[in-house]
Each structure stands twice: as C-alpha cells, then as structure tokens.
Amino acid sequence: MTLLVVENLSKEFGGIHxxxxxxxxxxxxxxxxxxxxxxxGKTTLFNLITGVYVPSSGSIRFxxxxxxxxxxxxxxxxGISRSFQNLQIFFNMTALENVxxxxxxxxxxxxxxxxxxxxxxxxxxxxxxxxASELLAYVGLEQYLGAxxxxxxxxxxKRLEIARALAAEPKLLLLDEPAAGCNATxxxxxxxxxxKVAAGGVxxxxxxHDMRLVxxxxxxxxxxxxxKKLTEGTAEEVRGNPDVxxxxxxxxxxxxxxxxxxxxxxxxxx
Amino acid sequence: xLAEFLQxxxxxxxxxxxxxxxxxxxxxxxxxxxxINFAQGEFVMxxxxxxxxxxxxxxxxxxxxxxxxxxxxxxxxALERFAVGQSRGxxxxxxxxITIGASIFLRxxxxxxxxxNFHTLPSFSGDEPIRLAGATLxxxxxxxxGVTLVVAVLLFWFFTRTLMGKAMLAxxxxxxxxxxxxxxxxxxxxxxxxxxxALGAIGGILITPIAPTYFEGGVMLxxxxxxxxxxxxxxxxxxxxxxxxxxxxxxxxxxxxxSSAYKDAFAFVLILLVLFFMPSGLFGVRGTERV
Amino acid sequence: MxxxxxxxxxxxxxxxxxxxxxLSPRYAGVGALILVIIVLQFFFTNNFHYDVAIKIGLSAIxxxxxxxxxxxxxxxxxxxxxxxxxGAYSSAILTDSYGWPPLAxxxxxxxxxxxxxxxxARPILRLKGxxxxxxxxxxxxxxxxxxNQEVDLTGGPDGMPVPAFSLFGWSPNSEPAWYWLVxxxxxxxVWLSLNLIDSSIGRALRAVHGxxxxxxxxxxxxxxxxxxxxxxxxxxxxxxxxxxAHYTGFLTPVVAEFFTSIxxxxxxxxxxxxxxxxxxxxxxxxxxxxxxxxxxxDYEHLVFGLLLMLTMIFMSKGLLxxxxxxxxxxxx
Ligand SMILES: Nc1ncnc2c1ncn2[C@@H]1O[C@H](COP(=O)(O)OP(=O)(O)OP(=O)(O)O)[C@@H](O)[C@H]1O
Ligand SMILES: [Mg+2]
Numbered sequence: 001m002t003l004l005v006v007e008n009l010s011k012e013f014g015g016i017h018x019x020x021x022x023x024x025x026x027x028x029x030x031x032x033x034x035x036x037x038x039x040x041g042k043t044t045l046f047n048l049i050t051g052v053y054v055p056s057s058g059s060i061r062f063x064x065x066x067x068x069x070x071x072x073x074x075x076x077x078x079g080i081s082r083s084f085q086n087l088q089i090f091f092n093m094t095a096l097e098n099v100x101x102x103x104x105x106x107x108x109x110x111x112x113x114x115x116x117x118x119x120x121x122x123x124x125x126x127x128x129x130x131x132a133s134e135l136l137a138y139v140g141l142e143q144y145l146g147a148x149x150x151x152x153x154x155x156x157x158k159r160l161e162i163a164r165a166l167a168a169e170p171k172l173l174l175l176d177e178p179a180a181g182c183n184a185t186x187x188x189x190x191x192x193x194x195x196k197v198a199a200g201g202v203x204x205x206x207x208x209h210d211m212r213l214v215x216x217x218x219x220x221x222x223x224x225x226x227x228k229k230l231t232e233g234t235a236e237e238v239r240g241n242p243d244v245x246x247x248x249x250x251x252x253x254x255x256x257x258x259x260x261x262x263x264x265x266x267x268x269x270x
Numbered sequence: 271x272l273a274e275f276l277q278x279x280x281x282x283x284x285x286x287x288x289x290x291x292x293x294x295x296x297x298x299x300x301x302x303x304x305x306i307n308f309a310q311g312e313f314v315m316x317x318x319x320x321x322x323x324x325x326x327x328x329x330x331x332x333x334x335x336x337x338x339x340x341x342x343x344x345x346x347x348a349l350e351r352f353a354v355g356q357s358r359g360x361x362x363x364x365x366x367x368i369t370i371g372a373s374i375f376l377r378x379x380x381x382x383x384x385x386x387n388f389h390t391l392p393s394f395s396g397d398e399p400i401r402l403a404g405a406t407l408x409x410x411x412x413x414x415x416g417v418t419l420v421v422a423v424l425l426f427w428f429f430t431r432t433l434m435g436k437a438m439l440a441x442x443x444x445x446x447x448x449x450x451x452x453x454x455x456x457x458x459x460x461x462x463x464x465x466x467x468a469l470g471a472i473g474g475i476l477i478t479p480i481a482p483t484y485f486e487g488g489v490m491l492x493x494x495x496x497x498x499x500x501x502x503x504x505x506x507x508x509x510x511x512x513x514x515x516x517x518x519x520x521x522x523x524x525x526x527x528x529s530s531a532y533k534d535a536f537a538f539v540l541i542l543l544v545l546f547f548m549p550s551g552l553f554g555v556r557g558t559e560r561v
Numbered sequence: 562m563x564x565x566x567x568x569x570x571x572x573x574x575x576x577x578x579x580x581x582x583x584l585s586p587r588y589a590g591v592g593a594l595i596l597v598i599i600v601l602q603f604f605f606t607n608n609f610h611y612d613v614a615i616k617i618g619l620s621a622i623x624x625x626x627x628x629x630x631x632x633x634x635x636x637x638x639x640x641x642x643x644x645x646x647x648g649a650y651s652s653a654i655l656t657d658s659y660g661w662p663p664l665a666x667x668x669x670x671x672x673x674x675x676x677x678x679x680x681x682a683r684p685i686l687r688l689k690g691x692x693x694x695x696x697x698x699x700x701x702x703x704x705x706x707x708x709n710q711e712v713d714l715t716g717g718p719d720g721m722p723v724p725a726f727s728l729f730g731w732s733p734n735s736e737p738a739w740y741w742l743v744x745x746x747x748x749x750x751v752w753l754s755l756n757l758i759d760s761s762i763g764r765a766l767r768a769v770h771g772x773x774x775x776x777x778x779x780x781x782x783x784x785x786x787x788x789x790x791x792x793x794x795x796x797x798x799x800x801x802x803x804x805x806a807h808y809t810g811f812l813t814p815v816v817a818e819f820f821t822s823i824x825x826x827x828x829x830x831x832x833x834x835x836x837x838x839x840x841x842x843x844x845x846x847x848x849x850x851x852x853x854x855x856x857x858x859d860y861e862h863l864v865f866g867l868l869l870m871l872t873m874i875f876m877s878k879g880l881l882x883x884x885x886x887x888x889x890x891x892x893x
Pocket of ligand 1: 043
C-alpha cells in the first residue's frame with residue numbers, strides 16, 4: 001500500500017522545467033526525505049502536492065485518488081498539510097491562535113452560531129484552544145502561549161508552523177527546510193520532533209539541506225536535480241552514489257566529498 | 271451611418287488620449303514605487319486650473335501652460351517628499367489612503383486658492399472644425415492627439431535611450447539591485463512623481479478647451495485613467511496608451527449608441543469585465559505567485 | 562510528573578482566560594460603549610447634538626462591518642457606499658412608491674444587497690491589492706450612476722422623500738427616539754462582530770489576511786470566507802442605509818457616491834484597522850469634526866485631507882490602537 005503516488009509529474013514556468021517527468025511513491029508511516037541542490041525543484045514539488053501550483057502534466061494520487069489540480073484546502077481535508085520554506089505565519093495573531101487556525105477543519109463553522117455565541121460554539125472553541133495549547137507544548141513552545149506571533153524568534157516560528165500543520169491532524173505532513181537557519185541544538189530538537197511526529201503515525205516528507213539530519217532520520221531518500229530524479233533509496237545507497245555528490249558539489253569535488261561523506265556524512269550543502 | 275460612427279470615434283480617441291496620459295502617470299509611479307497614486311487626477315485638474323488663472327493674471331497662453339505644468343510638478347514632488355516617501359513599506363491600504371488624502375487636500379487647496387467655479391480655456395488654434403467623411407474634428411482634438419503622440423514618443427525615447435530612463439526601469443524591476451549598482455533610487459522616485467504630475471497637467475491643459483474644469487474636475491479623469499492603466503496592464507507603457515484609447519472609445523460608442531445617461535458607467539463596466547476575465551490586463555504578464 | 566505539569570499549565574491557562582475575559586473587548590468594551598451612549602445623552606442640549614450622534618451611529622454600523630472585511634480579512638473595498646445606497650433606496654422606494662411597511666422594505670433591501678454582493682463577491686475577491694480596489698470602486702460607481710439615472714424609480718439627482726420608520730406600530734418620531742434606536746442597533750452590531758472575530762470563522766478571516774496560502778493548507782476555503790465577510794459587511798451597510806433613509810426622510814444619490822465610500826474606508830483606517838471599537842471611534846471623530854468645524858467650511862477639504870495624510874503617516878495603525886499602545890507604555 002502506498003500513500004502518495006506521483007507519476008510523470010512536470011511543472012514549467014515559462015520555459016523553466018522546475019519539475020520534469022518525475023515518478024516516485026511514498027509508503028505510509030515513513031520518514032521520506034527529498035534532497036537536491038538549490039533550485040532542484042523541491043519546493044515546487046511540495047507546491048504541486050499541496051495544490052498551491054497546478055501541474056503542467058502528470059498525476060498525483062493520494063490514498064488511491066487523483067488529486068492533481070485540486071484546491072489546497074480540499075487536500076487539507078483529505079489529510080495533507082505542510083510547513084513553508086519562506087515562513088507563512090499569521091503575524092496578525094497570537095502564537096496560540098496560529099495553531100487554533102489549524103483546528104479549523106475540526107471545529108463547527110456556522111456563521112450564526114459564531115455571531116450569537118451559541119454554547120456549542122463556545123465549547124468547541126474552548127476545546128480548540130485546549131488542543132492548540134497542548135500542541136504548542138508538544139513542539140516545545142509552551143513559553144509562548146500568550147505571545148503575539150510577531151514576537152517569536154525565527155527558530156520558534158519554524159516549530160509554530162509544524163504545530164499549526166499538526167493541528168489539522170494530517171496523514172501526510174510535508175516539511176520544507178524546518179531546520180534552515182537553526183543552530184546545532186535547535187536542529188537536534190527539530191530532529192527529535194520529527195521522529196516523535198512520525199512515531200505518532202504521521203507520514204513525514206522532509207526537504208532539508210542539513211545532511212546529518214537527513215541521513216540520520218530518513219527511511220527513504222529521493223534526490224532531485226534540475227527537476228528530475230537523480231536517484232532514490234536508503235541513506236546508505238544515496239550517500240555512496242557518485243552522481244549525488246557530483247550534483248551537489250560539481251564533478252570536480254566529487255572525490256573529495258566522497259571521502260568526507262565516508263568519514264561521517266556531515267556535509268551541508270548550500 | 272459612417273459619419274456618425276466616425277464622429278463617436280473621434281471624440282472617443284480624443285478623450286482616450288487624455289486617459290492615456292493619466293494612465294501613463296499611474297504606470298510610471300506604480301513602476302517606481304508600487305504605489306497607486308489616487309491624486310493623479312488632481313494633477314490634471316491643477317494643469318487646467320492653473321493655466322486658467324495664470325492667463326487671468328495676464329500671462330500669455332504658452333507661458334501660463336509652462337507655469338501650470340511647473341506647479342503640478344511641484345505638487346507631485348511634494349507628494350513624494352512629504353507623504354508617500356515618509357511611508358516606505360506601508361501596506362497597500364495605507365498607501366491608498368495617503369494618496370486619497372492627498373487628492374482631497376489638493377482639491378481643497380484648489381478651491382481655496384482659486385475658486386469653486388467651472389473654467390475653460392480658449393482653443394489653441396481656433397474652433398474652425400475640420401470635415402472628414404461627414405464627421406467633424408476640432409483643431410483642439412488634433413492638438414490633443416498630436417501632443418499625446420509626441421509625449422509618448424519622448425517617453426519611449428527617455429526610457430529606452432537615456433541612462434536616467436534605464437535607471438528608472440531598473441528600479442522598477444528590482445529596487446535593491448538598482449541601489450546596489452549605484453542608482454539613486456530616492457531620486458528615481460522623485461523623478462517619477464514629477465514626471466507623472468507633468469503628464470497629468472499636460473492632459474489637463476489639453477482637455478480644458480474641450481471640457482471645462484473645476485476643483486473636483488480631476489476625480490473622474492483620474493479614475494478613468496486608472497481604469498485605462500489596468501485595462502492595459504498596470505505598469506505597462508504601451509498598455510497605458512492602448513488602455514486609454516480603449517476606455518475612451520468604449521465610452522464614446524456606449525454613450526452614442528446605447529445611452530448617453532450612462533456614459534460614465536461604460537468605463538467601469540469595461541474595467542470590471544477586464545478584471546474578471548483578464549485580471550492582469552491586455553499587456554500584463556501573468557506569473558505564478560511564489561511561495 | 563508530566564501529568565501534573567500539564568494540569569498546572571491548563572489551570573493557569575483557564576485562570577488567565579477568565580481574567581482576560583473580563584477585560585476582553587466583549588465585556589469591558591461593550592460595557593464601555595453602552596455607558597458612553599447613556600452618559601453622552603445627558604450632555605445633549607439640542608437636536609443638533611442628537612443629529613450628529615445619530616449620524617455617527619449609522620456610519621459606525623457601516624464601518625464596523627467594513628472593518629471585518631478590510632481590517633480583519635485584509636480585503637479592501639472602495640465601493641461600500643453602493644450597498645449603503647441600495648439599502649437606503651430599497652427602503653425609500655418600497656415604502657414610498659409601493660406602500661410596503663418599513664420593516665419589510667428594510668429586509669427586502671437586505672435580500673437585494675445580500676444576493677448582489679454574493680454574486681459579485683466571487684469574481685471581485687479573486688483580485689488582490691490595487692486590482693481589488695479598482696473593482697470595488699467600479700462596482701460602487703456603477704451603482705451610484707444607476708441610482709442617479711433611474712429617475713423614474715429614484716427621482717434622480719433631485720432625490721426622493723422617504724416615509725417615517727415604524728417598528729411593530731412604534732415609530733421613532735423624535736431625535737432622542739432615533740438616538741436610542743440607532744445606538745441599540747450599533748451595540749448589537751458591535752457585539753455580533755466581536756463574537757464573530759473570536760470564533761473559528763474570525764480566525765479563518767484573520768488567517769486570510771495573514772497568509773492565504775497557509776490558511777488553505779490547514780483547510781480554510783479562503784474564497785468562501787472572503788465571500789462570506791464581503792456579504793456580511795454589505796448587509797451591515799444596507800441595514801444602516803435603510804435606517805439612514807428613514808431618519809433623514811429625504812434621499813439623494815449622494816449617499817452612494819464614490820466619496821461616501823472613501824469616507825467609510827477612511828473612518829475604518831483612521832480609527833484603526835482590525836479594531837471594532839476603533840471603527841466606532843473613527844466614525845465618531847470624522848463625522849463630528851466637519852459638523853463642529855463649520856467655521857472652517859471653505860477649508861473643510863483641506864483640513865480633512867491633511868488630517869488623513871498625517872494620521873496615516875504618523876499613526877499608521879490608526880487612532881485607537883495607537884492610543885492603546887501609548888497608554889500601555891505609560892502604565893507598566
Ligand atoms: N512561481 C514561480 N515562478 C517562476 N519560477 C519559479 C517559481 N517557483 C519556482 N520557480 C523556479 O523553479 C525552479 C525550482 O525552484 P524551487 O524553489 O522548487 O527549488 P528548491 O529545490 O526548493 O530550491 P531551494 O533549495 O533553494 O529551496 C527554480 O529555477 C525557480 O526559479
Ligand atoms: Mg525550496
């Protein structure tokens with residue numbers, strides 16, 4: 001059984017093939033990473049899977065159903081949620097309210113009930129507040145419970161996005177560079193968090209440049225270059241692949257990097 | 271039949287040329303600063319009114335026109351220097367309100383400094399109509415078309431052939447990069463407001479012999495110029511001119527063949543249709559928003 | 562250990578929630594509004610004072626609704642006077658020309674405006690920023706032109722009379738009666754709006770403002786909520802328009818003009834975006850100012866425009882939020 005199947009997927013932007021004829025699938029319950037140099041098309045792929053962009057061609061099936069071209073909010077209903085490489089925080093709200101928005105699908109949404117403050121609607125709101133505060137604690141942001149979102153530090157905002165996405169109770173969670181800009185401790189915390197989320201039964205797809213994180217955590221890795229699949233496999237298989245090293249560092253540096261990766265795989269590509 | 275059609279076409283093209291000048295002003299400021307200047311119509315009003323009062327003060331028409339353009343340019347520079355320029359990075363809504371405030375202010379100023387009456391100017395070269403296939407064309411219409419054409423050509427030359435024009439285009443494209451290569455973007459902003467004001471004032475001077483002006487006379491011209499800019503594609507030079515002509519002709523044809531009472535409505539119906547079915551205008555490029 | 566920690570957190574959260582609830586806009590704010598309405602009335606010495614207060618109340622109803630759209634959902638409208646005008650003229654035409662009861666006419670106006678705003682909302686709200694401004698502006702101007710030109714129905718620019726209002730046999734036939742009626746409607750409007758903002762719908766609306774794409778990825782159908790709030794704000798405007806028509810007793814198309822739309826937006830922004838009470842304050846200041854500055858009559862535009870620019874440049878958050886920030890800074 002596969003959760004997500006991508007077949008011959010392509011996306012063009014006026015001549016640029018951001019994603020080209022890409023085929024892969026994702027099994028449920030795994031941590032699946034997508035890596036590749038800058039501009040390889042990783043974010044574009046996320047945007048295609050979440051309906052932010054409409055594919056130029058190809059198909060995406062989620063839970064056995066074709067979803068390509070469906071609107072984003074509908075895919076959220078089916079169980080796909082995500083975080084963003086360029087933060088998309090609701091800066092006009094508190095941290096807690098940001099996560100409460102994530103509860104949207106699980107709340108009553110009647111206009112009259114809301115305007116007249118029916119007891120049921122108030123109770124549901126309380127429940128959402130409760131759940132959201134739990135999630136803030138779950139991602140380690142309990143100290144920001146009453147804080148305005150725009151007062152949070154960068155690293156905390158990354159985790160706020162994860163909490164918000166989790167609030168929607170997704171089956172598939174896409175994380176776009178959650179550890180970018182984080183120091184070693186923060187990266188370790190993100191690492192732990194991702195494992196915790198995956199252990200809770202959520203399938204995670206991770207885009208990340210921090211190779212130590214990726215290699216340590218992933219059940220399966222897909223390598224993209226210029227929008228195409230370079231290779232895929234387990235961390236070991238990918239690490240040893242000379243094409244991957246060449247794509248990251250240019251062919252000339254391949255041997256040098258090969259040595260480095262054998263020595264522990266701590267290369268961080270930029 | 272044909273005569274009637276030609277008559278509507280002439281009047282549409284004439285007023286369309288004025289809309290085009292206003293639309294060019296919108297586009298120039300939009301490109302430089304991503305601000306929609308809702309006071310653009312007031313530059314048109316200032317052009318007409320100032321010329322009228324300079325002439326009343328004894329200046330000959332050409333001198334009065336020059337002074338009027340200079341006054342409008344000063345208003346434009348002041349608007350950039352003291353209002354818009356003070357609010358870098360403000361939200362779209364805030365900027366819209368600031369320029370609306372400026373437009374109300376300029377209207378108020380005109381009503382106090384000058385008056386609240388309608389005024390007109392003599393035609394530049396007489397009122398002897400020119401006959402053409404049964405329709406008539408006034409010499410003033412020819413002035414409008416001729417001057418608009420010259421202005422368009424000059425602008426084209428300025429933006430493609432001069433360093434300053436290229437600097438303005440560069441700033442429009444990417445302000446930070448422009449700064450990094452040493453372009454004084456502050457100056458570019460001032461220049462764009464001055465240029466837009468001059469264009470508006472020229473339009474105002476040209477149209478006043480045809481349509482009398484008063485202190486609120488810039489409002490509709492401004493809004494229709496804005497429509498023209500959007501029909502053509504906001505920030506697109508040729509688009510502004512084509513958009514102006516389309517709005518002008520649609521209005522004249524609508525007023526002539528459908529209902530003169532609804533003359534002012536046609537421009538806005540057109541703009542809604544364009545926005546619904548072609549949201550980036552005729553010449554605008556449609557990109558996918560990046561996330 | 563972990564359990565007790567979590568319980569303690571929950572308790573603190575609840576206690577905090579209770580404490581802030583008492584200071585929340587819903588209780589403290591609405592209470593203060595009612596108090597001001599009652600106390601203010603003791604200072605009214607003539608009908609002119611009541612008249613200004615009633616006009617403030619009617620503008621405030623429109624602005625509170627408009628702020629839901631502009632301040633909370635982040636979608637500008639430069640055409641809401643159109644909906645105000647349609648509500649006003651529905652009441653005027655149905656009561657005057659067709660002899661309908663005022664309340665039925667008012668509801669007919671709401672239905673008309675509700676349907677029209679719903680139909681227009683989808684294509685209009687697909688647009689963003691300046692394009693949205695242009696589209697709503699065009700919509701408002703078209704409505705205003707129609708009201709001016711359909712002379713047989715509306716009397717055109719000369720205007721038309723509007724019969725007195727009546728509500729189940731009661732008719733507000735004095736200024737104070739109108740004052741209480743309008744104030745009552747305003748308080749209800751404010752209360753409904755505050756409730757809405759503090760609900761899942763309200764959060765969805767603010768999320769649309771914060772980041773549309775992020776809102777969508779957690780399941781918010783952003784188009785639906787934009788349409789919803791556009792219609793709600795149009796209905797508020799229509800309601801206020803109907804009351805305005807009956808109150809003044811004579812209606813001209815000026816109510817639906819572009820400049821009237823602009824005035825509503827200015828009140829919202831001046832008072833403070835995303836602040837319900839800010840809209841009330843904005844409506845109050847900007848309605849009262851010209852009424853009391855009649856000495857400045859010739860300079861009215863000049864002063865108004867200058868004031869507007871200055872507030873936007875130096876207090877871009879708007880009057881009430883800026884004041885609140887100032888007070889918070891003084892009180893540690
Ligand atoms: N909305 C867009 N419009 C035009 N081109 C785009 C758009 N989005 C992405 N691209 C282009 O598509 C290509 C892939 O970009 P993408 O952001 O998917 O790369 P990425 O793998 O996420 O890179 P990075 O590691 O830097 O985040 C790039 O060439 C980029 O310029
Ligand atoms: Mg990326």
